[in-house]
Amino acid sequence: MLNIGLIGFGAIGQDIAKYINEGKAGNVLLKAVLVRRKDQYESHISDLFYDNEEAFFGLGLDIIIEAAGHEAVYKFGKRTLSTSSDFIIASVGALADDELLAELETAAKLTNSKIIIPSAAIAGLDRVAASMLQGVDEVKLVTRKPPSAWRGTIAEEKVDLDTVKEPICIYNGVARESSKLFPESTNVSATLSLAGIGFDKTKVQVYVDPSITSNTHQIFVKGFFGEMEVKVKNIPSSTNPKTGYIVAMSICNTLKNRTSSIVIGI
Numbered sequence: 001m002l003n004i005g006l007i008g009f010g011a012i013g014q015d016i017a018k019y020i021n022e023g024k025a026g027n028v029l030l031k032a033v034l035v036r037r038k039d040q041y042e043s044h045i046s047d048l049f050y051d052n053e054e055a056f057f058g059l060g061l062d063i064i065i066e067a068a069g070h071e072a073v074y075k076f077g078k079r080t081l082s083t084s085s086d087f088i089i090a091s092v093g094a095l096a097d098d099e100l101l102a103e104l105e106t107a108a109k110l111t112n113s114k115i116i117i118p119s120a121a122i123a124g125l126d127r128v129a130a131s132m133l134q135g136v137d138e139v140k141l142v143t144r145k146p147p148s149a150w151r152g153t154i155a156e157e158k159v160d161l162d163t164v165k166e167p168i169c170i171y172n173g174v175a176r177e178s179s180k181l182f183p184e185s186t187n188v189s190a191t192l193s194l195a196g197i198g199f200d201k202t203k204v205q206v207y208v209d210p211s212i213t214s215n216t217h218q219i220f221v222k223g224f225f226g227e228m229e230v231k232v233k234n235i236p237s238s239t240n241p242k243t244g245y246i247v248a249m250s251i252c253n254t255l256k257n258r259t260s261s262i263v264i265g266i
C-alpha cells in the first residue's frame with residue numbers, strides 16, 4: 001500500500017481523491033491533501049487536509065501529486081523529491097524552465113525518487129518517446145478549446161469570447177513559449193516536448209474555437225518510424241472548463257501502474 005499526498009483540491013484534485021477512495025487507483029491510500037486554507041474544508045474530512053507545509057512534508061509520503069498550478073511545481077517540487085517522495089506533475093509547463101527541470105532532476109537522482117509525468121490530457125506519448133530511439137523529424141500540437149475554456153487567460157486580450165463566431169488562432173510558435181503563455185491550458189505542449197524533441201522544436205498552435213464543445217488536442221509526428229496523427233476530444237470538467245475529466249483519470253491510472261503487477265501501454 002502506497003501513501004499518497006495531493007497538492008491542490010480543485011477540479012483535478014477532487015476527482016483524484018474520489019477515484020482513490022473508490023479503490024480505482026490501485027493499492028494506494030490518500031493520506032493528506034495540502035491546501036492553502038484548511039478551514040475551508042468540511043470538518044468530517046478535515047483530518048485529511050493540511051495547510052501546514054512542515055507537517056505535510058513530514059509525513060514521509062510515497063508519492064506526492066501536484067494538481068495546483070505552475071507555482072506549486074516551483075514551490076514544492078524540490079522539497080518533494082528531496083524528501084524521497086516520487087513527484088507526479090500535472091502542471092508540466094513549469095518544466096519549460098530549464099533551470100527548474102535541472103534542479104528537480106538533480107534532487108530526484110540524489111534521493112533515487114522519480115519525477116513522473118502522466119499523459120494527462122493527451123495521448124500517444126508512448127509512441128513519441130519510443131520513436132526518439134531513431135530520431136523524429138517533426139512534432140506538432142494543435143490545441144483547440146471552446147471560448148468558455150479561455151476565460152481568465154490572455155486569450156481575452158486577443159478575442160472577444162462573448163461574440164467570437166469563427167475559430168481564431170491565438171498562438172503559433174513553439175512549446176517553450178506556449179507552456180508559459182497559457183499556464184493552465186497548454187501543459188500538454190510541455191509533456192509532448194519532454195517525450196519528444198524538446199521545447200524549442202515542438203511546434204504549437206492554439207485556437208479559441210466556438211464551433212466545438214470539447215477541449216481538443218491533435219498531435220502530428222513524423223520520423224524514422226513513420227507518421228502518427230492522434231486527436232483527443234476531452235469533455236471539460238464542470239468544475240473547471242479549462243481541464244478535461246481525463247486528466248484525473250490519467251493520473252489515477254499512473255498510480256494504479258505503481259502497484260500493479262502488469263503495466264500496459266507506457
Ligand SMILES: NC(=O)C1=CN([C@@H]2O[C@H](COP(=O)(O)OP(=O)(O)OC[C@H]3O[C@@H](n4cnc5c(N)ncnc54)[C@H](O)[C@@H]3O)[C@@H](O)[C@H]2O)C=CC1
Nearest residue numbers: 008010011012035036067068069090091120121187240243
Ligand atoms: N498536464 C495536463 O494535461 C493538464 C495539466 N493541468 C494543470 O493542472 C493544474 C490544476 O488543474 P485544475 O485542478 O483544473 O485547477 P483548479 O483551478 O480547479 O484547481 C487548482 C487548485 O489548486 C489550489 N492551489 C493553488 N496553489 C496552491 C498551493 N500553493 N497550495 C495548495 N493548493 C494550491 C487552488 O486553490 C485550487 O483549488 C492546472 O493549473 C494546470 O497547470 C490541467 C489540465 C491538464
Ligand SMILES: O=C([O-])CC(=O)C(=O)O
Nearest residue numbers: 121185186187188215244
Ligand atoms: O485539459 C486539457 O485539455 C489540457 C490542459 O488544460 C493543459 O494542457 O493544461
